[in-house]
Amino acid sequence: MGQKTGTSLGVFTRLCMASAALVLALSTPGFGQALGPLFGIEDQENTRPGRIKLLPDDFFSSFPTSQADNIAVEADALVFDSDANQVTARGDVQVSYNGYLASADRIIYDRETGDLTLVGNAVVRDPEQVVYTGTRIEVSGDFKRAYVAALEMQTPNGALITADEVNFRTDVETILTNGGYAPCGFCIDSKGRKIGWSVSSTKLVQNDEEKTLYLERPQLELLGVPVASIPYITLYDINNQRAEGFRRPQFDEGDVFGYRLAFPYFKPLGEDTELWLTPMLMSTQYFMLDSELIHRFSTGYTSLRAAGLYQFDRTVVAGEVGDRDWRGAIQTSGQFTPIENWTAGWSYLAFTDPAFIGNYALAGFDSTDDIYAQHLSSNTFFDARLQEFRILGNVTQATQQKQGRTLPLVQFNQTHDLDNEWGQIAIDGRFIGVNRELDATGTINGVPYTYGYEGNKFHGTLEALWSKQLIVPGGLVVTPYLGARLDAASYDGGSPLNSTASALFSATPIAALDVRFPILGIDGNTTHLFEPIAQLVYRGSSTSLPGINNDNAHGFIFEDSNLFSFNRFSGTDRQETGLRANIGGQYMANFEDGSWLRLIGGQSFHLAGVNSFSIFDHGQVGNLSGLENTSSHLVGGAQMSFGPGVDLGAKVEYDPTTNTIVRGAVAVEAAVYDFTLSSDYFYLAAKPARGSLTDVHTLNAALGYTFEDYWTISTSVNWNLVQNNWTSASVGLDYDDKYLAYGAKYTATQSLSTSKIEHAFTVSYALRGLTDL
Numbered sequence: 001m002g003q004k005t006g007t008s009l010g011v012f013t014r015l016c017m018a019s020a021a022l023v024l025a026l027s028t029p030g031f032g033q034a035l036g037p038l039f040g041i042e043d044q045e046n047t048r049p050g051r052i053k054l055l056p057d058d059f060f061s062s063f064p065t066s067q068a069d070n071i072a073v074e075a076d077a078l079v080f081d082s083d084a085n086q087v088t089a090r091g092d093v094q095v096s097y098n099g100y101l102a103s104a105d106r107i108i109y110d111r112e113t114g115d116l117t118l119v120g121n122a123v124v125r126d127p128e129q130v131v132y133t134g135t136r137i138e139v140s141g142d143f144k145r146a147y148v149a150a151l152e153m154q155t156p157n158g159a160l161i162t163a164d165e166v167n168f169r170t171d172v173e174t175i176l177t178n179g180g181y182a183p184c185g186f187c188i189d190s191k192g193r194k195i196g197w198s199v200s201s202t203k204l205v206q207n208d209e210e211k212t213l214y215l216e217r218p219q220l221e222l223l224g225v226p227v228a229s230i231p232y233i234t235l236y237d238i239n240n241q242r243a244e245g246f247r248r249p250q251f252d253e254g255d256v257f258g259y260r261l262a263f264p265y266f267k268p269l270g271e272d273t274e275l276w277l278t279p280m281l282m283s284t285q286y287f288m289l290d291s292e293l294i295h296r297f298s299t300g301y302t303s304l305r306a307a308g309l310y311q312f313d314r315t316v317v318a319g320e321v322g323d324r325d326w327r328g329a330i331q332t333s334g335q336f337t338p339i340e341n342w343t344a345g346w347s348y349l350a351f352t353d354p355a356f357i358g359n360y361a362l363a364g365f366d367s368t369d370d371i372y373a374q375h376l377s378s379n380t381f382f383d384a385r386l387q388e389f390r391i392l393g394n395v396t397q398a399t400q401q402k403q404g405r406t407l408p409l410v411q412f413n414q415t416h417d418l419d420n421e422w423g424q425i426a427i428d429g430r431f432i433g434v435n436r437e438l439d440a441t442g443t444i445n446g447v448p449y450t451y452g453y454e455g456n457k458f459h460g461t462l463e464a465l466w467s468k469q470l471i472v473p474g475g476l477v478v479t480p481y482l483g484a485r486l487d488a489a490s491y492d493g494g495s496p497l498n499s500t501a502s503a504l505f506s507a508t509p510i511a512a513l514d515v516r517f518p519i520l521g522i523d524g525n526t527t528h529l530f531e532p533i534a535q536l537v538y539r540g541s542s543t544s545l546p547g548i549n550n551d552n553a554h555g556f557i558f559e560d561s562n563l564f565s566f567n568r569f570s571g572t573d574r575q576e577t578g579l580r581a582n583i584g585g586q587y588m589a590n591f592e593d594g595s596w597l598r599l600i601g602g603q604s605f606h607l608a609g610v611n612s613f614s615i616f617d618h619g620q621v622g623n624l625s626g627l628e629n630t631s632s633h634l635v636g637g638a639q640m641s642f643g644p645g646v647d648l649g650a651k652v653e654y655d656p657t658t659n660t661i662v663r664g665a666v667a668v669e670a671a672v673y674d675f676t677l678s679s680d681y682f683y684l685a686a687k688p689a690r691g692s693l694t695d696v697h698t699l700n701a702a703l704g705y706t707f708e709d710y711w712t713i714s715t716s717v718n719w720n721l722v723q724n725n726w727t728s729a730s731v732g733l734d735y736d737d738k739y740l741a742y743g744a745k746y747t748a749t750q751s752l753s754t755s756k757i758e759h760a761f762t763v764s765y766a767l768r769g770l771t772d773l
Contacts, residue, residue, distance in 0.1 A: 072094075072095070072096040072097075073089065073093075073094070073095050073096075074092070074093070074094045074095075075089035075090060075091055075092065075093040075094070075107075076090060076091025076092055076093075077089070077090045077091055078090075084110075085110065085111045085112045086108055086109065086110050086111065087108075087109045087111065088106060088107070088108050088109075089106070089107045090105070090106050091105070091106075092105075093105070093106065093107045095107070098127070099126070099127030100124065100125070100126055100127065101124070101125045102118065102122075102123065102124045102125070103121070103122075103123050104118040104119060104120055104121060104122040104123070104137075105119060105120030105121050106118075106119040106120055107119070113140070114140070115138070115139070115140055116138070116139045117136070117137070117138050117139075118134075118136065118137040118138075119135075119136055120135065120136075121133075121135075122134050122135065122136065122137045124137070128156070129155075129156040130153065130154070130155050130156065131153065131154050132148075132151065132152070132153045133150075133151070133152040133153070134148045134149050134150050134151045134152070135149045135150040136148070136149040136150075137149075145168065145169050146166070146167075146168040147165070147166065147167055147168070148163070148165065148166040148168075149164075149165050150163075150164065150165070151163045151165070151166050151176075154185065157183075157769075158183075158184065158185040159181070159182065159183045159184075159185065159769060160180075160181070160182045160184075160185045160186065161179070161180070161181050162179065162180045163176040163177060163178060163179040163180070164177045164178040164179075165177045166179075172207075172208060172209065173205055173206060173207045173208060173209075174205070174206040174208075175203070175204070175205050175206075176201070176203070176204040176205075177202075177203060178200070178201075178202055178203075179200065179201055179203075179204045180198060180199065180200035180201070181198065181199050181200075182196065182197070182198035182199075183196060183197070183198075183739050183768065183769020184196030184197070184198075184737075184738075184739040184769065187224065187739075189709075189737070191709075194223045194224035194225075195223065195710070195737040195739060195740065196223070196737055196738075196739030196740050196769070197220065197221060197222050197223075197739060197740045197767050197769075198220075198221045199218060199219065199220050199221070200218070200219050200221070201215040201216060201217060201218045201219070202216045202217045203215070203216040203217075204216075211243040212234055212235065212243075213234070213235045214232070214233075214234045214235075215232060215233050215234075215235070216231075216232050217229065217230075217231060217232065218230060218232075218233060222740060223740065242266075242268045242274065243266070243268075244266060244267055244268055245265070245266060246263055246264065246265050246266075247264040247265070247266060248264075249261060249262065249263050249264075250262040250264070252361065254359070254360070254361050255316065256284065256285070256316050256317060256322075256359040256360065257280075257282040257283075257284050257285050257288075257359075257360055257361075258282055258283035258284035258285070259282070259283040260280055260281065260282045260283070261280065261281045262278050262279070262280045262281075262290075263278065263279055263280075263281075264276060264277075264278045265277045265278065265279075272295060272296045272297060273293070273294070273295045273296075274293075274294050274296075275291070275292070275293050275294075276290075276291060276292040276293075276294075277289065277290075277291050278290040278291065284312075284313050284316065285309060285311055285312055285313060286312055287309065287310075288307065288308070288309035288360065289307065289308065289309070290305075290306075290307040290362065291305065291306055291307070292304070292305040292306075293305075297336070299336045299337045299338065300334065300335045300336025300337060300345070301334060301335060301336070302332075302333075302334035303331075303332065303333045303334060304330075304331075304332050305330065305331045305332075305333075305364070305365070306328065306329070306330040306331075307328055307329055307330075307360075307362055308326065308327060308328025308329070308352075309326075309327060309328065309360075310325055310326055311324065311325055311326070311327055317355070317359065320355060320394045321353040321354060321355050321394055321395065321396065322353050322355040322356060322359055322394070324352065324353065326352065327352045327353060327356045327359075327360075328351065328352055328356065329349065329350065329351035329352070329356055329357055329362070329365060330349075330350050330351075331347065331348065331349045331350070331365055331366065332346075332347070332348050333345070333346060333347040333348070333366065334346055341375055341376060341377045342373065342374070342375050343373070343374045343375075343376075344372065344373040344374070345371075345372055346370065346371045346372070347366045347368065347369060347370055348369045349365060349366060349367065349369060349390060354390065354391060354392050354393060354394075354395055354400065355392070355393055355394045355395075357392050358392050358393055365392075367389070367390040367391070367392050368387055368388070368389055368390065369387065369388040369390065370385050370386060370387040370388070371385060371386045372384065372385030372386075373385070379414060379415045379416065380413070380414045381411070381412070381413040381414070382410075382411070382412050382413075383409075383410070383411045383412075384408060384409070384410045384411075385406070385408060385409050385410075386405075386406065386407050386408050386409075387405060387406040387407075387409060388403075388405045389403045389404065389405070390403070391403060398438060401436075401437035401438040402436065402437075402438045402439065402440035402451075402452070403436070403440070404434045404435065404436045404440075404452050404551060405434070405435045405436070406432055406433065406434060407433045407434075407435050408431070408432075408433055409430075409431075409432050409433075410429075410430065410431040410432075411429070411430050412427070412428065412429040412430070413426070413427070413428050413429075414426070414427045415427075421468075422468065423466055423467055423468025423469075424466070424467055424468070425464065425465070425466050426464070426465050426467070427462075427463070427464045427465075428461075428462075428463045428464075428465075429460075429461065429462045429463070430459075430460070430461045430572050431458070431459070431460040431461075432458070432459050432460075432551070432552065432572070433456070433457070433458045433459075434452070434456070434457045434458075434459075434549075434551045435455075435456050436452050436453065436454050436455065437454060438454050439452070439453055439454045439495050439496070439497055440452040441497075443691075444690070444691030444692070445688075445691040445692070445693050446691065447620065447689065447690060447691035449618075449619055449620055449691075450497065450618035450619060451554065451619055452549070452551050453491070453494070453495040453497060453498045453549050453618075454494050454495040454496070454497075455491060455492050455493060455494020455495050455498075456491070456492045456494060457489065457490065457491040457492070457547070457548060457549055457551065458489065458490050459487070459488070459489040459546070459547040459548070459551075459572065459573060460487070460488045460489070461485065461486070461487050461546070461572045462485070462486045463483065463484070463485040463486075463510075464483050464484060465481055465482070465483030465510060466481065466482050466483060467479055467480065467481045467482075468480060475517060475518065475519075476515065476516075476517050477515070477516045477517070477518065478513070478514070478515050479513070479514040479515075480511075480512070480513050480514075481510065481511065481512035481513070481514070481566070482510070482511055483509075483510040483511075484507060484508065484509050484510060485507070485508040485510060485539075485541075485575070486506075486507050486508075487504070487505070487506045487507075487508070487543070487546035487547070487572075487575075488503075488504070488505050489503065489504045489546060489547050489548045490502070490503040490504070490548070491503075491548045491549055498549070502548055504543070504546065504548050506541055506543040506546050507541070508539050508540060508541035508543070508546075508575065508577075509538075509539075509540040509541075510537075510538070510539055510540075510566075511537075511538045511540075512535065512536065512537040512538065512566055513535065513536045514533070514534075514535050514564075515533070515534045515535070516531055516532070516533050516534075517531065517532050518530075518531045519531070524592060525592040526589070526590065526591050526592050527589065527590050528587070528588075528589045529587065529588045529589070530585065530586075530587050531585055531586050531587070531588075532584075532585040533564060533582070533583070533584055533585050533586065533602070534581070534582070534583055535564055535566075535581065535582040535583075536579070536580075536581050537566050537576075537579070537580050537581075537582065538578075538579045538580075539566075539567070539575065539576055539577050539578065539609075540609070541575070541577050541610075542577060542609065542610040543575075543577065544574060544575060544576075544577050544610060544612030544615045545573065545574060545615070545617055546572070546573070546574075546575055547571075547572060547573030547574070548573075549573065549618070550571075550573045550574055550617045550618065550619050550621060551571075551573055552570070552571030552572060552573050553569045553570050553571030553572070553573045553574040553621060554570070554571075554619050554621055555570040556568060556569060556570055556621055556622075556625060557663075558604075558625055558626040558627055558632065558633065558635060558653065559635050559637070559651055559653065559663075560600045560601060560602075560635050560636055560637035560651060561637070563582060563584055563600070563601075563602050563604070563635055564582050564584070564602075568627075569612075569621075574612065574617070574621060574622075575612065576612050576613075577609055577610045577611070577612045578606055578607070578608055578609025578610050578611055578612070579606070579607040579608040579609055580604060580605065580606050580607060581604070581605045581607055582602060582603075582604045582605075583602050583603055583604075583605070584600070584601050584602015584603065585600075585601070585602065586598065586599060586600040586601075587599045587600075593643055594641075594643050594644065595640070595641055595642050595643045596640065596641050597638075597639075597640045597641075598638070598639045598640070599636070599637070599638050600636065600637050600638075601634065601635065601636030601637070602634070602635065602636075603631065603632055603633075603634050603635075604627060604632040605630065605631055605632065606627075606629075606630050606632075611627075611628065611629075611630075613625050613627035613628045614628045614629075620690055623687075623689055623690055624687045624689055624690055626653055626655070626662065629657075631656070631657075633653050633654060633655050633656070633662060634652075634653070634654040634656060635651075635652070635653050635654075636651070636652050636654075637649075637650065637651045637652075638650045638651075645670060645671040645672055646668075646669070646670045646671075646672070647668070647669045647670075648666070648667070648668045648669075649666070649667050649668075650664075650665065650666045650667070651663070651664065651665045652664045652665075660685065661683065661685070662684075662685050663683065663684050663685070664681075664682070664683045665680065665681065665682045665683070666680065666681045667679070667680040667681075668680075674705055674706045674707065675703070675704065675705055675706075676702075676703070676704040676705075676706075677701070677702070677703055677704075678701070678702045679699070679700065679701040679702070680699075680700050681698070681699050681700075682696065682697075682698050683695065683696065683697050684696040684697075694722055695722055696722070697720070697721035697722045698718065698719065698720055698721065698727075699718075699719045699721055700716070700717070700718045700719070701716065701717055701719075702714065702715070702716035703715055703716070709737075710735050710736055710737045711733070711734070711735055712733070712734045712735075712736070713731075713732070713733050714730075714731070714732045714733075714734070715729075715730065715731045715732075716728075716729065716730045717729045717730075720752060723752050725750070725752055726750060727749070727750055727752060728747065728748065728749045728750065729747070729748050730745060730746060730747040730748070731745070731746055732744060732745035732746070733745075734764075738768065739767070739768050739769050740766075740767060740768070741764070741765065741766040741768065742763075742764065742765040742766070743763070743764050743765075744761070744762070744763050744764075745761070745762050745763075745764075746759070746760070746761050747759075747760045747761075747762070748760075
């Protein structure tokens with residue numbers, strides 16, 4: 001349950017530590033020497049009014065315990081009983097030691113046994129500001145036994161633990177009588193309303209030897225109302241994460257398995273080995289078992305996980321790849337650190353069918369098989385791996401064979417700062433081998449796409465780039481770049497669509513100049529920064545497809561975030577070529593009222609050489625990208641905040657040739673008074689040459705209203721503006737007082753192509769505050 005005490009009642013161990021501070025305070029020779037004036041034992045003239053000199057100057061020097069010079073004690077009277085060999089501090093006793101503070105009406109210290117007793121209004125505050133109170137606190141001299149009467153313990157976060165009495169024995173057991181825990185303290189807000197949750201038990205026994213927690217008549221209260229109670233229960237000690245036993249049951253629902261209740265069970269097989277067994281009861285398929293064996297060692301771990309079942313009802317997956325009696329999956333994985341800065345590992349998954357994991361909502365399985373080694377240090381990154389990518393779902397083996405394997409994928413990056421402020425050198429390298437058993441192709445409204453060719457391809461890239469930032473008198477910031485890129489690639493022609501074996505070698509000199517002129521204006525507490533930006537980038541090659549086939553550079557969108565990039569392609573199989581200028585600027589402002597604004601925009605111009613974006617590869621990359629012509633589209637972005645509670649962002653791509661907006665998006669979030677609003681608008685113009693025949697035009701909005709402080713009613717709708725119809729809508733009601741949250745939500749989803757509407761009703765709840773323990 002928690003970190004500060006937990007169900008194991010570590011609070012009492014902390015209480016003993018606090019009380020131990022008091023024992024030291026009353027038993028240390030440095031105590032009398034450093035703080036004797038508080039009792040008038042060194043200089044009666046310095047005695048505070050009402051303080052009495054009771055003991056001889058050398059009284060404390062006879063205590064046979066360790067030195068401590070940072071103890072402070074105050075009391076109205078200090079009495080030594082030589083017959084009983086006890087020291088008693090009386091009257092508003094206050095002790096401070098190593099961050100602990102304690103007070104009581106009376107503190108009794110037995111010099112022979114070391115026992116310590118705090119009597120009357122006993123309060124202890126530990127260095128973490130946790131406060132313990134009781135009418136009587138007793139701690140044995142060896143700190144192995146303790147007793148607290150009328151305990152109240154409150155954490156800095158307000159959590160409250162109470163008990164009529166507590167008996168504590170180190171390494172044996174702790175017993176609470178009429179104990180309770182409430183993360184919300186007394187669980188009454190400033191308006192007198194009950195909030196949160198609490199638990200109580202007539203008797204609670206924490207057995208440290210058996211690592212168990214026994215509760216008699218435990219009861220759960222929500223908003224001050226008892227909602228659940230059982231005669232007794234024995235639980236594992238959650239502070240002992242390796243304690244054998246069942247963990248919290250889990251409930252969910254799915255189309256294939258119906259309603260499901262899972263019971264995770266943990267079994268330690270040694271100090272470094274553990275077994276998880278999770279039997280699941282299902283309304284449709286009855287029973288499934290999920291298991292995992294984990295072995296940990298000083299530098300890493302290994303894991304073996306398996307799940308499976310006999311499928312009683314195959315009608316829910318009839319005609320799909322999961323239409324079989326027995327279904328299951330098994331995965332092995334591991335990771336270790338052989339030497340400093342190096343990590344190595346593997347993961348491999350096998351299954352009866354690729355839809356099994358998704359059909360039965362089994363989280364934690366990794367669909368990528370790989371073996372890898374990685375190095376990471378302050379200026380160097382290296383990663384080498386073999387990978388096979390699996391598609392999980394109702395897909396055939398032929399679809400799996402269209403997935404590429406990377407055999408291998410090696411990446412390297414290193415930066416060097418040169419001496420005498422000569423700038424920086426960045427070196428990047430990548431070697432990739434792609435194996436694909438079948439061509440990965442598709443057609444979108446008559447436009448063919450080839451995402452990867454059958455066969456084997458290898459492509460190695462090495463790029464080195466020097467740069468140095470110069471600040472010219474007058475404020476001009478100039479950054480020159482010089483470098484080169486080397487590529488070597490081969491393809492075996494294993495595809496019927498591309499049956500010619502080929503090899504390619506290319507060298508690309510790179511030179512670039514980035515010039516910026518930041519202009520700063522200050523008006524009181526308002527600042528403005530305007531920064532014109534001009535870039536000239538030369539990549540001296542006519543080879544825009546240095547990887548022969550494009551396997552890793554399919555994703556590309558021209559927008560403000562990559563306006564000032566030297567190479568906008570997402571992977572090494574494509575590269576920009578020729579001479580290009582990027583012109584634009586950005587404006588930033590911070591206003592006195594806390595609002596701010598950032599604008600960025602500009603345009604790119606191809607000046608000479610081969611324009612790589614005018615070359616459309618087999619995956620249609622570059623086609624209608626906005627950069628295929630001499631003058632690119634205009635792109636811009638805006639981010640702004642109108643003070644606390646209102647934020648807005650926008651992006652736009654504009655074609656100056658046709659005076660049309662190609663792409664646009666606006667998003668706004670607002671929290672004003674008791675209302676919250678979030679909305680986003682997206683527009684993408686049709687691109688028939690890429691297979692997109694109609695505009696994409698959507699508007700999404702969500703509205704919430706909070707009332708009575710804790711209740712929120714919310715609604716949302718997603719609207720297709722092209723077809724003038726809704727695609728999804730929802731309405732919900734939620735309660736949340738930061739400790740207890742619950743709610744219900746109804747969602748409807750409509751398919752515009754079939755007009756079919758799906759309905760879903762969900763209920764949620766959460767108990768918060770356990771981390772305060």
